[in-house]
Amino acid sequence: MHDVMYFLQQLINGLTVGSAYALIAIGYTMVYGIIGMINFAHGEIYMIGAYVSLIVITGLAVTSPAWIPLVLLVALICAIIVSSSMGWAVERIAYRPVRGQHRLIPLISAIGMSIFLQNYVHLAQGSRNIGFPLLIEGGISLGGSGGGFQANLSYMQLTIFIVTLVCMTGLSLFISRSKTGRACRAVSQDLKMSSLLGIDTNRIIAATFVIGAALAAVAGLLLGMYYGSIDPLFGFIAGLKAFTAAVLGGIGSIPGAMLGGLVLGVAESFTSGYLSGEYKDVVSFGLLILILLFRPTGLLGKPEVEKI
Amino acid sequence: MVAQNFRHALFCAFITLIISYPILGLNLEARGVSITLTGAETQTYVGIALAVVIVFLFQLFRPAIMETLGQVKAINPMINREPMPQEKRVKFERFALILIVLGAMFWPFIASRGAVDLATLVLIYIILGLGLNVVVGLAGLLDLGYVAFYAVGAYTFGLLFQYYGFSFWMSLPIGALLAATFGFVLGFPVLRLRGDYLAIVTLGFGEIIRILLNNLTDLTNGPDGIGGIPDPTLFGMEFGRRVKIEGNTSFHEVFNIPYDSAHKVIFLYLITLILAVFTLLVIRRLIRMPVGRSWEALREDEIAARSLGLSRTAVKLSAFTIGAFFAGFAGTIFASKQGFISPESFVFLESAIVLAIVVLGGMGSQLGVILAAIAVTILPELAREFSEYRMLVFGAAMVLMMVWRPQGLLPMTRVHINLKKQEAGVTDHA
Numbered sequence: 255m256h257d258v259m260y261f262l263q264q265l266i267n268g269l270t271v272g273s274a275y276a277l278i279a280i281g282y283t284m285v286y287g288i289i290g291m292i293n294f295a296h297g298e299i300y301m302i303g304a305y306v307s308l309i310v311i312t313g314l315a316v317t318s319p320a321w322i323p324l325v326l327l328v329a330l331i332c333a334i335i336v337s338s339s340m341g342w343a344v345e346r347i348a349y350r351p352v353r354g355q356h357r358l359i360p361l362i363s364a365i366g367m368s369i370f371l372q373n374y375v376h377l378a379q380g381s382r383n384i385g386f387p388l389l390i391e392g393g394i395s396l397g398g399s400g401g402g403f404q405a406n407l408s409y410m411q412l413t414i415f416i417v418t419l420v421c422m423t424g425l426s427l428f429i430s431r432s433k434t435g436r437a438c439r440a441v442s443q444d445l446k447m448s449s450l451l452g453i454d455t456n457r458i459i460a461a462t463f464v465i466g467a468a469l470a471a472v473a474g475l476l477l478g479m480y481y482g483s484i485d486p487l488f489g490f491i492a493g494l495k496a497f498t499a500a501v502l503g504g505i506g507s508i509p510g511a512m513l514g515g516l517v518l519g520v521a522e523s524f525t526s527g528y529l530s531g532e533y534k535d536v537v538s539f540g541l542l543i544l545i546l547l548f549r550p551t552g553l554l555g556k557p558e559v560e561k562i
Numbered sequence: 563m564v565a566q567n568f569r570h571a572l573f574c575a576f577i578t579l580i581i582s583y584p585i586l587g588l589n590l591e592a593r594g595v596s597i598t599l600t601g602a603e604t605q606t607y608v609g610i611a612l613a614v615v616i617v618f619l620f621q622l623f624r625p626a627i628m629e630t631l632g633q634v635k636a637i638n639p640m641i642n643r644e645p646m647p648q649e650k651r652v653k654f655e656r657f658a659l660i661l662i663v664l665g666a667m668f669w670p671f672i673a674s675r676g677a678v679d680l681a682t683l684v685l686i687y688i689i690l691g692l693g694l695n696v697v698v699g700l701a702g703l704l705d706l707g708y709v710a711f712y713a714v715g716a717y718t719f720g721l722l723f724q725y726y727g728f729s730f731w732m733s734l735p736i737g738a739l740l741a742a743t744f745g746f747v748l749g750f751p752v753l754r755l756r757g758d759y760l761a762i763v764t765l766g767f768g769e770i771i772r773i774l775l776n777n778l779t780d781l782t783n784g785p786d787g788i789g790g791i792p793d794p795t796l797f798g799m800e801f802g803r804r805v806k807i808e809g810n811t812s813f814h815e816v817f818n819i820p821y822d823s824a825h826k827v828i829f830l831y832l833i834t835l836i837l838a839v840f841t842l843l844v845i846r847r848l849i850r851m852p853v854g855r856s857w858e859a860l861r862e863d864e865i866a867a868r869s870l871g872l873s874r875t876a877v878k879l880s881a882f883t884i885g886a887f888f889a890g891f892a893g894t895i896f897a898s899k900q901g902f903i904s905p906e907s908f909v910f911l912e913s914a915i916v917l918a919i920v921v922l923g924g925m926g927s928q929l930g931v932i933l934a935a936i937a938v939t940i941l942p943e944l945a946r947e948f949s950e951y952r953m954l955v956f957g958a959a960m961v962l963m964m965v966w967r968p969q970g971l972l973p974m975t976r977v978h979i980n981l982k983k984q985e986a987g988v989t990d991h992a
Contacts, residue, residue, distance in 0.1 A: 291758070292758050292761070292762065302585065305585065305590075306584050306585070308590060308597075309584055309588050309590060309599060312590060312597050312598070312599045313588065313599045315599075332584070335580060336580055336581060336584050336585075339577045339580040339581050340581045342577060343577055343578075343581055347961070348961045348964075348965070351965040352964050352965055352968070355968065356968075357756075357758055358698075358702065358704050358758075358761075359964050359968050360964070361704060361758055361761060362704075362917070362921055362960060362964050363960065363961050363964035363965065365706075365914060365917070365960065366918075366956070366957045366958065366959070366960025366961040366963075366964065367957065367961055368957070369911075369914055369953055369954075369956060369957030369960070370954060370957030370958050370961065371957075372953070372957075373951075373953045373954040373957060374585065374954065375585060376953075377950065377951070377954060378585045378586045378589065378602075379585065379589060379590055380589075380590075382592065384590050384592050384597060385592060385597065387597075490910070491769075494762075494765070494766070494769070497762060498766075501759075501762075530777075532773070532776075532777045533773070533777065535769065535770075535773055536770050536773050536774070539766035539767070539769055539770050540766075540770065542762065542763070542766050543752070543763050543766055543767070546752070546755055546759050546762075546763055547751050547752065547754075547755075550755070550759065
């Protein structure tokens, strides 16, 4: 019984972190799907989302539990607004002028942007990590009432699942039904052709950055609170992992990013649960290298045909 | 048109406010367990307001500003001058390099001890920059984990000294060769990947090496690092006041001069200078050799190069391995200079700094890389009060460079022959 419970606990933890990774991974995958560049600064947008939500939560300073859902909602909306604006501005300043140039040029520009944003927050908010209050406490104990180890599903984890599910459903509906979503799909298939057919491709590309940034902000609030502390370097590793998730699922594919996030989260959680917490980063980067070597198209991606 | 411009300008100004105010204007402060929110200083608010106004005005008058800029460009003699003829250019570059090396040789005898120490660091970055220049600038492979090879070199020396008492001179080739081996082993599978995937894989590799160094506590001493790494010796002569390793003699005793702690710093500087010049000359030769030409050929057009019979793997692998070799070189010197190494010194930021040196200098250009390494290392030392803004400026400089001048400050030009244009009247019968 103990083993099963332990396994279940690791699975829950893994799925929790994994669904947040999936939220960040969407930003990478959508941008890559449309303009074929790695948005290196995406992790920083996520970090800024976490900071803004903490600022709002601290600023509102509400203590009575009845108001907590409202506080969280306000924090979420503020984080989304700031992060989306940041995503828009980053695209406008650092990516649009270099679009269409040699592959390495936008990538170096993105790395520069990532360093810039990290230090922007570092200078403004200090480099020390700051505690993020856990506003959603308590949880459900799973498994028998007997002694021994019991798996625990906290309300925080439940919130992460539900919010992620809502965001993913919303995104899927948006992409498949709305006019902008249809334009997004068209642009990702053929940028030149869709611009010939009258789609404002600049607007659509900006929209993908904004959507990706908004989802990253949601993940920033959720994971910041789940981990309990944030610092300016908080986005770097998370961004790298979300990118791994996007590649794992097949970069360019939105369902792939969701699947990849969950798989990566579970793989990490089992590594720290059964081996050692120190090596979980090694496992995810090792996984990234292995996928790129043996199946560069990922789990759900389509093979890319190189045209001459 | 004007109304649209106005709306756009208003929108941009609003976005500027949104992205600057919450982060800059509201500061989180942790006092014990509780967190408080404090406002920033008045000048920050003034700065934010100023930024908003500037963005608004710039966007409002953007067409006019762009036109004026275009006119400035048209009359600016610096931009419009004829490109230097290439014989002159090659001579100029060689002359500048010789001048720099000569200046560097006399530097320790005129500068203070701290300045010599700083210059040693500059030389280490020059070696790193020249090495990465081969990988990124010449072969066009974006390596974001370059610091891993630097770490391999440094740790090779540290570990060989700790366990087997190896000296600097024995470790130097071993460290460099081991780093090259790492480059070879990593490069073999990953060089098939396309440019941006390669970048991410090398980044992941760099992080893996750092995490391993941090966690293999039994071997590497983990985050505590390895200390007491010895300085280089000159034919068995040590530069310390007392001889540390049995069998060695002491420099000041052999030459019968009073002990001076500056001797050690100067000696280390001169060794680093010799190694930097060695790196420069070796890579300079390599660029002219068939292997160097094939790096560039593959960078410019992979399909064309392959159809002319170049082996993609062999060419890329040679660039990657040679780059790693020189990083190992620099790592060994670094370990000796610091006397202490820990995983802290080998974070991604180091890779980014070396990359910034290569990018700012002009990818492929050796003179550019050297000047950029000097600038990037010395400027923050000169403006110490602004040193915390160093990385902020780096990031911004990388972006601006890519937007305005992706070829770098001193772009590389290959020696080439210009074909004469066909003269008028001569018809082509072919």
